[in-house]
Amino acid sequence: MNVQENVELAPLTTFKIGGSSRYFIDVQHIDDLGAALDYAQTRNVPYFILAGGSNTLVSDTGFEGVVIKISFSKRAIDTENKEITAEAGCSLMATIHGAASAGLSGMESMYGIPGSVGGAVRGNAGAFGTEVKDVLKSAIALNIETREMRTFSNKECRFSYRSSFFKRNPDWIILSATFTLQMEKEDGTALARASETLSMRNERQIQDIQSAGSFFLNPIVHKGLRTMFEDEKGVPARENRVPAGWLIEKAGFKGVCMSGACTGARSSNYVINDDTATAESVRALVARITDKVISDFGVELHPEVTQVGFSA
Ligand SMILES: Cc1cc2nc3c(=O)[nH]c(=O)nc-3n(C[C@H](O)[C@H](O)[C@H](O)COP(=O)(O)OP(=O)(O)OC[C@H]3O[C@@H](n4cnc5c(N)ncnc54)[C@H](O)[C@@H]3O)c2cc1C
Numbered sequence: 661m662n663v664q665e666n667v668e669l670a671p672l673t674t675f676k677i678g679g680s681s682r683y684f685i686d687v688q689h690i691d692d693l694g695a696a697l698d699y700a701q702t703r704n705v706p707y708f709i710l711a712g713g714s715n716t717l718v719s720d721t722g723f724e725g726v727v728i729k730i731s732f733s734k735r736a737i738d739t740e741n742k743e744i745t746a747e748a749g750c751s752l753m754a755t756i757h758g759a760a761s762a763g764l765s766g767m768e769s770m771y772g773i774p775g776s777v778g779g780a781v782r783g784n785a786g787a788f789g790t791e792v793k794d795v796l797k798s799a800i801a802l803n804i805e806t807r808e809m810r811t812f813s814n815k816e817c818r819f820s821y822r823s824s825f826f827k828r829n830p831d832w833i834i835l836s837a838t839f840t841l842q843m844e845k846e847d848g849t850a851l852a853r854a855s856e857t858l859s860m861r862n863e864r865q866i867q868d869i870q871s872a873g874s875f876f877l878n879p880i881v882h883k884g885l886r887t888m889f890e891d892e893k894g895v896p897a898r899e900n901r902v903p904a905g906w907l908i909e910k911a912g913f914k915g916v917c918m919s920g921a922c923t924g925a926r927s928s929n930y931v932i933n934d935d936t937a938t939a940e941s942v943r944a945l946v947a948r949i950t951d952k953v954i955s956d957f958g959v960e961l962h963p964e965v966t967q968v969g970f971s972a
Pocket of ligand 1: 708711713714748772774778787826966
């Protein structure tokens with residue numbers, strides 16, 4: 661096992677922000693994960709599981725522990741059973757592309773979501789009407805403490821809006837996931853749909869930017885605010901939530917920059933690093949937004965993005 665020291669984390673995140681990790685282990689094979697965990701546990705140092713780094717903000721001072729990078733990424737397609745199985749470190753995009761290339765359809769509207777399969781399962785990632793929960797058959801996960809390896813059915817993953825059993829129970833690390841799809845009726849339609857999704861994401865400026873995607877979860881709000889949103893936008897508020905971006909925009913924070921951290925000009929819920937932002941400037945902007953949304957609407961926004969290496 662190769663334990664590196666003082667590894668810069670910024671290049672390993674889509675925010676491109678943050679300091680170094682005291683220790684760093686790149687786990688290329690599932691079988692090596694146990695040894696990486698042993699390294700942290702026997703030395704009693706904290707560890708952090710990092711995969712695609714597309715939903716993570718690293719502190720400017722870095723992380724005084726072991727970053728365990730999930731890089732195992734084998735994939736297998738079973739066209740007979742219309743399934744694709746991917747190890748947790750597989751890129752979600754490559755997995756969707758692989759499935760679509762084999763004529764398996766069902767995940768195309770999630771094409772473009774950066775990051776790994778494990779990260780997507782943990783956060784029940786989704787876009788344009790499809791979430792991981794709609795296509796996942798099962799996931800295999802490892803318990804960090806007991807080292808039990810268990811297969812979770814879709815139901816046992818207890819998916820909800822941007823959450824899952826694994827997000828609520830971080831002592832389980834996702835090792836792999838199997839998705840059940842459909843065979844496309846006409847050749848090439850799944851690939852074409854994936855490419856259309858990507859164009860749409862580019863148009864909406866939610867692709868290939870230095871951010872972690874939506875910074876805040878869409879909050880559950882009272883009926884009055886939901887009605888205001890529905891009247892204004894002409895679309896229903898789903899699961900009693902309104903988009904955080906709508907509230908942020910109304911609070912006057914659309915396209916606002918503070919020390920290199922900016923909210924999106926199109927998507928106010930994106931906090932973007934204009935190349936000069938630090939983790940502190942991101943957090944300062946986030947704090948200003950949070951305060952203003954509370955004072956304007958009485959609604960508390962909660963971050964979706966994992967923050968690592970901060971004292972509070
Ligand atoms: C430009 C951009 C657009 C985005 N668009 C979308 C979108 O449309 N829809 C959407 O849902 N999200 C979107 N995101 C957010 C992000 O891509 C997803 O949350 C993604 O699923 C995170 O995966 P990751 O591998 O990058 O996670 P990381 O950032 O590496 O980790 C995130 C969290 O998951 C944990 N984790 C990672 N792997 C595992 C594992 N194997 N087992 C247990 N825990 C694990 C980490 O410890 C951390 O707490 C976007 C992000 C960006 C930058």
